[in-house]
Amino acid sequence: DADVTQTPRNRITKTGKRIMLECSQTKGHDRMYWYRQDPGLGLRLIYYSFDVKDINKGEISDGYSVSRQAQAKFSLSLESAIPNQTALYFCATSDQGHGYTFGSGTRLTVV
Amino acid sequence: AQSVTQLGSHVSVSEGALVLLRCNYSSSVPPYLFWYVQYPNQGLQLLLKYTSAATLVKGINGFEAEFKKSETSFHLTKPSAHMSDAAEYFCAVSATGYSSASKIIFGSGTRLSIRP
Numbered sequence: 001d002a003d004v005t006q007t008p009r010n011r012i013t014k015t016g017k018r019i020m021l022e023c024s025q026t027k028g029h030d031r032m033y034w035y036r037q038d039p040g041l042g043l044r045l046i047y048y049s050f051d052v053k054d055i056n057k058g059e060i061s062d063g064y065s066v067s068r069q070a071q072a073k074f075s076l077s078l079e080s081a082i083p084n085q086t087a088l089y090f091c092a093t094s095d096q097g098h099g100y101t102f103g104s105g106t107r108l109t110v111v
Numbered sequence: 112a113q114s115v116t117q118l119g120s121h122v123s124v125s126e127g128a129l130v131l132l133r134c135n136y137s138s139s140v141p142p143y144l145f146w147y148v149q150y151p152n153q154g155l156q157l158l159l160k161y162t163s164a165a166t167l168v169k170g171i172n173g174f175e176a177e178f179k180k181s182e183t184s185f186h187l188t189k190p191s192a193h194m195s196d197a198a199e200y201f202c203a204v205s206a207t208g209y210s211s212a213s214k215i216i217f218g219s220g221t222r223l224s225i226r227p
Binding site for chain 2: 004033035040041042043044045048058090092094099100101102103104105
């Protein structure tokens with residue numbers, strides 16, 4: 001099994017719909033992150049969490065929310081999806097921030 | 112604040128030629144620096160990292176990078192390119208310590224193509 005598992009791998013949704021992307025990890029790391037990847041922009045941080053009771057906004061948190069249900073689970077929600085949220089989303093974990101382990105990504109298309 | 116700039120969004124080299132991917136960083140504190148690789152339809156994989164030990168860092172698949180504080184650079188090199196090296200490469204920086212600044216900031220990426 002993968003160290004960091006993201007579900008779903010691909011999703012097409014309609015504008016205005018609520019959608020949740022899920023991430024679970026078996027690394028035992030406290031820190032978890034959500035990034036989105038857009039061509040030519042690299043990865044941009046959406047939210048991050050250093051433990052179950054800690055949630056922090058990243059550089060592009062507007063339109064997104066997160067939930068840290070347990071040390072191993074960190075979900076990302078789009079309350080009302082819009083087309084410019086079409087992107088590749090990555091979950092990652094780390095220990096003390098010294099290098100991440102990434103999931104395989106969720107390709108989200110909002111039509 | 113931390114940032115990285117990758118020079119060149121696309122680099123093309125011949126198989127067997129030297130690979131050089133350029134990265135310059137900005138950091139208000141001693142940085143940790145990383146190179147990640149992303150193969151098509153996959154997540155990012157750590158190639159190597161600099162964490163204030165040796166300035167020349169060796170990574171996987173024959174890659175290495177040299178930390179040059181005076182030039183604020185952390186360029187990635189490989190002496191001889193293989194076809195399997197074709198991928199996108201990301202330079203990244205993280206501030207040291209446990210603070211919220213220890214999240215990683217990524218560059219915009221450089222796509223490496225290998226010509227037969």
